[in-house]
Amino acid sequence: MSQIQEFEKVLSGSDTNVAAFEEHGKSFVKRAQHFLHSTPAAVPLIVLVLSIIIFGVAIGGRFFSSYTLTLILQQIAIVGILGAAQTLVILTAGIDLSIGVIMVISAVIMGNCAITYGMPTILAVLLGLAAGAACGLLNGLLVAYMKLPPFIVTLGTWNIVMATNFIYSANETIRDADVDAQAPLLHFFALSFRVGSAVLTAGVIAMVLLVMLLWYVLNHTAWGRHVYAVGDDPEAAKLSGIQTKKVLMAVYTLAGLIAAFAAWVSIGRNGSISPSAAVTDYNLQAITATVIGGISLFGGRGSILGTLFGAMIVGVVSMGLNMLGADPQWKVLLTGVLIIGAVAVDQWIRKVSV
């Protein structure tokens, strides 16, 4: 009978703390940097609040009214929804230049199916959504399986989809009155609700709900964390068992589907359906909202709430400058400053040494 070995007895005297980084004697700047690093939507939120305050002071009550602020929301609903789609793609370190035209072709398909071919409106909407998802799927296949750079792929599909849109539609606008008469469901997102002097449209509510839903998915589901992981380091993600190709495919397809959803919202806002909208730079506006919202173009960093704030910042600035009677070019100039500022802040935050 040997004695019980007591090799581990000595452990009782040892330190039982888990390894941790010491955080004392940090400067305020360091702490601020750390806070911003852990809450990526904070910077755009601060900028948004500041810009509302600045214009509120400069213009006064007319700007700082619930009516004006909700009008800004109506004006950014489409770009906000597209920005949500763009965010998913940018989180995977990709970029989608084609979502703007995917939106337009989806709207044209919805309109033609419902009005020109006389299908039931709900079927027309589903076909439009399917078309958007199909365009996204094509992007996803080319990026994930053909291993082509996203910028090149979507530059190509942008041109292809835009041309297809014009060839298919002969650039004929479907009129508001015809939509009203034959397919009022297409105008669903124009429904508005008054709360005092605030006016919210179904499109604005859809944008907020969509962003909330995506925020939940990105932060609290396995798939959502996979999206971040793929964007942060695809090799590491693959080694840890994530099916990176499938994640990429799903992200691009979902972006196309959301763009088609934005199409439905845009029919509500514009009334008529015009294929000419394909030359409007919707995709650049969406990228702008995303970048100003603190989503890193290097992938894997940023919060989708930031994108919503980013879109709002652009909306507040353009409405504010309009009401001040500024030349429209100042709006463009200031947007450029905001983009560069946002990326500079992002880089500074990345330097945080926790």
Add this chain to the structure above:
Amino acid sequence: MAFASSASAAGVGACLITKTDTNPFFVKMKEGATAKAKELGVDLKTYAGKIDGDSESQVAAIESCIADGAKGILITASDTKGIVPTVKKARDAGLLVIALDTPLDPIDAADATFATDNLEAGKLIGAWAAATLGDKAKDAKIGFLDLTPSQPTVDVLRDQGFMMGYGIDVKDANKIGDEDDPRIVGHDVTNGNEEGGRKAMENLLQKDNTINVIHTINEPAAVGAYQALKAVGLEKQVLIVSVDGGCPGVKSVTEGVIGATSQQYPLQMAALGIEAIANYAKDGTKPKPTEGKNFFDTGVNLVTDKPANGVKSIDTKEGLAKCWG
């Protein structure tokens, strides 16, 4: 100007260069040119920019036409100043160059210009708006939905023409926005589409929600403005006037969305242009401008179902029969 139709134009090459081939206005122009070319046996090639403002494609198109040995070029220029040196090259090579719809800058950089009198188009809707409002015209609140910040000629002519027709002092007639008439609420730009029209209308309502007259650069912008008004329940309070006379626009007049619109005739412009090239190929004659103007006026009609005293107009039935797009 009546051309003797000549069947001897076989083998004559002509080019039509438009800003885009997607805008219904240019689609109609192409139809008019193609039909006339077929009738006269002219060999027509058509070119277009990728988007409005794409001048580079137009330069390349002119160069192709010169290389092709064409006899003449019809062009709606995207960049009216920038295209001039290339047009000069074509004229030096012996081609007849006719500007359609959009005059070059200077206007005599082309051999001839076949266009709508946009100032007249503006004056018609301005006079109609003032006559329709009657006594209320002198304390109206007027908003202007223009095209782009760069104030292209067509934008200035329509905007300032409206003011002249309405009875507003335009100050410098080559400039939008230098007026000080208290009735003017403001100007905003639409890019000539629905989305821009809606946003611009929302912006003007932010300035003053008692607006009751709106001048719009074209019908898509007008329809967008109507959306914004409908959203806040003000569509009954506002009189909207526009320019173009496209079929969807004329239908909007029928429905009461737009009060009146000035209709132009792109098909006519292009057909006359082809005839002019055929004649030039035959005996070297160049087209002459309309009496008292520096361009050939292809006509404009006010389309409305609510005719006003002292302003000549046609009804929407006739407007629909003559519309384009």
